[in-house]
Amino acid sequence: MFTRPRTVYDIFSMPTSDTTPTLNIRELPGQRLEIALGGDWIADTQRPSADEILAMLGEKDASKALCFDTSCLGLWDSLLLTFLSKIENGCKAKGIPVERSGLPVGIRGMLGLADAVPEREDVRRLAPQSGFVQKTGLLGIAFWEEAIAILAFIGEVALGFCKLMLGKAHYRRVDLVLLLQECGANALPIVSLISFLVGMILAFVGSAQLSKYGAQVYIADMVGLGMSREMGALMTAIIMSGRTGAAFAAQLGSMQVNDEIDALKTMGFSDIEFLVIPRILALALMMPLLCVYADLMGMAGGGLVSLSLYDISILEYSQHILARLRFQDFAVGVGKSVVFGLLVALAGCMRGIQCGRSSQAVGMAATSAVVTGIVMIVCADAVMAMIVITLHW
Numbered sequence: 001m002f003t004r005p006r007t008v009y010d011i012f013s014m015p016t017s018d019t020t021p022t023l024n025i026r027e028l029p030g031q032r033l034e035i036a037l038g039g040d041w042i043a044d045t046q047r048p049s050a051d052e053i054l055a056m057l058g059e060k061d062a063s064k065a066l067c068f069d070t071s072c073l074g075l076w077d078s079l080l081l082t083f084l085s086k087i088e089n090g091c092k093a094k095g096i097p098v099e100r101s102g103l104p105v106g107i108r109g110m111l112g113l114a115d116a117v118p119e120r121e122d123v124r125r126l127a128p129q130s131g132f133v134q135k136t137g138l139l140g141i142a143f144w145e146e147a148i149a150i151l152a153f154i155g156e157v158a159l160g161f162c163k164l165m166l167g168k169a170h171y172r173r174v175d176l177v178l179l180l181q182e183c184g185a186n187a188l189p190i191v192s193l194i195s196f197l198v199g200m201i202l203a204f205v206g207s208a209q210l211s212k213y214g215a216q217v218y219i220a221d222m223v224g225l226g227m228s229r230e231m232g233a234l235m236t237a238i239i240m241s242g243r244t245g246a247a248f249a250a251q252l253g254s255m256q257v258n259d260e261i262d263a264l265k266t267m268g269f270s271d272i273e274f275l276v277i278p279r280i281l282a283l284a285l286m287m288p289l290l291c292v293y294a295d296l297m298g299m300a301g302g303g304l305v306s307l308s309l310y311d312i313s314i315l316e317y318s319q320h321i322l323a324r325l326r327f328q329d330f331a332v333g334v335g336k337s338v339v340f341g342l343l344v345a346l347a348g349c350m351r352g353i354q355c356g357r358s359s360q361a362v363g364m365a366a367t368s369a370v371v372t373g374i375v376m377i378v379c380a381d382a383v384m385a386m387i388v389i390t391l392h393w
Contacts, residue, residue, distance in 0.1 A: 019074055023048050025056065031064045033057070034102075035087075038072035041080040050086035057096060066091055068102035081110055153350045157280065160272040164281075169273045179282035183244055187290060190239055195227075195294035198235050199301025202226050207309065216310040220320035223302030228329045230336075232295040234381060236287065237340030241373035245348035248279050249369035252352025253362040261353075271353065280345040287341030288334045295333065332393060336384055340377050347373035 022038040041047065057066070066087075084107065091098050100108050130138070163169040206222040252275060255261050261271050299321060306312040348369040355365040 021047050022072075023053070025053075026069075028067075033064050033066050034069050035066065036069040036072070037080075038074070040075040041073070041083070042075050042077045043079060047079070047083065050083050050090070053087060054090035054094070057091065057094070065097040065099055067099040070103055070107075073104070076104075076107070081107065081114075084111065085114060149354070150350065153353070154346065156272045157276060157346065157349075160270070160277045163273060164277055169277060170269055171274050171278050176278045176282060179278055180286060182247075183240070183282045184286040184289060187240065187243060187286075188293070190243065191236055191290055191294050192297050194235055194239055195232065195297035196301040198231055199223055199227060199298030199303075200305050202231065202298070203302035203305035207305065211310070216306070217312060217316065217320060219302060219306050219310070219312070220299075220317045221324040224299055224321040224325050225329060227295045227298035227302075228325055228333050230333065230381075230385075232298055233291045233333045233337040233340060234377070236290050236294045236337060237344060237377045238374060240283065240287065240290070240341070241344045241347070241377065242370050244283060245344045245369045245373040246366040248345065248348030249352040249355070249365045250362055252276075252349060253355030253365040256352070256355045257357050257359070257362060276349040276353070279349055280342060283345040284338055284341045287337040287344075291334055291337035292330070295330070328393060332388055336381065339380055339384065343376040343380060344373045347376060 019040040021041050022036075024036040024038075026034045026036060028034050035053070068084075084103070088098050088111070100111065103111075160169060202223045203219050206219050207216060210216050210218055210222075252261070255275070261275070264271055264274055303314060303317045306317050307314060351365040351369040351372065355361050
């Protein structure tokens with residue numbers, strides 16, 4: 001090895017071999033810093049980072065000039081040129097003068113050539129810029145392809161249900177029972193909480209206006225009608241989209257990643273019949289029950305507000321609800337819940353079947369299932385609301 005007078009930093013020194021690249025930073029008299037290079041600076045060798053050297057040079061006085069000592073330098077290739085070029089560019093940015101006199105003639109010549117021929121600005125490949133018309137066209141194509149995929153999946157599900165009606169569908173009955181429990185009983189706590197709070201919110205909002213006219217007793221009518229016809233089914237569907245729809249997408253997506261769906265197809269089972277049909281059937285059967293339960297919990301929440309704020313008795317509150325509500329009001333909400341359940345299950349299963357084969361794709365499938373389910377729920381609710389108004393139900 002070579003002598004190191006007044007070594008400030010020993011950045012990269014491994015004395016295990018004479019060919020190992022070394023780098024030392026020294027302070028020299030006359031306000032100068034010297035970088036001493038040793039060993040072989042070639043490919044397949046571990047070398048120090050230029051960013052690390054620049055960070056340490058920045059800690060020193062910027063008025064000190066930087067020079068090089070290559071008396072112990074062995075073999076070198078273009079990687080050393082790249083390293084030195086980064087050092088020089090960083091020093092110029094920091095205002096540190098650089099002297100090349102200590103470098104070999106070949107390195108000085110190549111660095112000078114690099115400085116003499118600056119990079120042309122028009123040689124870089126730029127990312128193509130899409131115009132408004134092109135972006136609109138790409139969005140239209142993506143929408144069309146998505147619509148085709150949805151229709152194809154709905155067609156496969158319809159064929160699967162036809163086989164189910166004929167008793168030819170292949171699925172495990174025990175899976176259907178477990179899915180009924182997962183979509184029904186296990187969802188009661190969250191449905192109870194959200195529906196009870198929604199009923200309280202409806203009562204608070206209604207009371208703000210009804211109390212101005214002394215008509216607080218009609219809070220019961222408003223809460224009962226709102227929960228039975230609209231909010232019970234809608235809030236339950238949104239809850240199940242975030243809870244069960246995402247779970248369906250994650251389950252089927254994980255099976256896709258683990259090649260379980262491919263294994264089912266290899267054994268002659270249809271993934272639609274074996275995996276999708278039981279999930280859609282379970283959620284479609286449980287949604288009406290959850291909707292009725294959500295209606296009752298919402299009315300209970302409105303009753304709590306009426307009792308605590310306006311001293312309306314439970315008997316009077318119940319009588320107003322029974323006098324105002326008709327069976328037709330509950331039928332509208334329950335009918336909506338069946339449609340919402342089908343849409344949530346379709347969205348979750350479709351995104352799960354379409355899932356890619358990575359853990360990131362599973363997360364994206366779950367997210368997409370929730371978004372798709374909620375969008376389909378809102379669109380379907382708007383259409384059914386217009387139908388109900390048109391038919392004067």
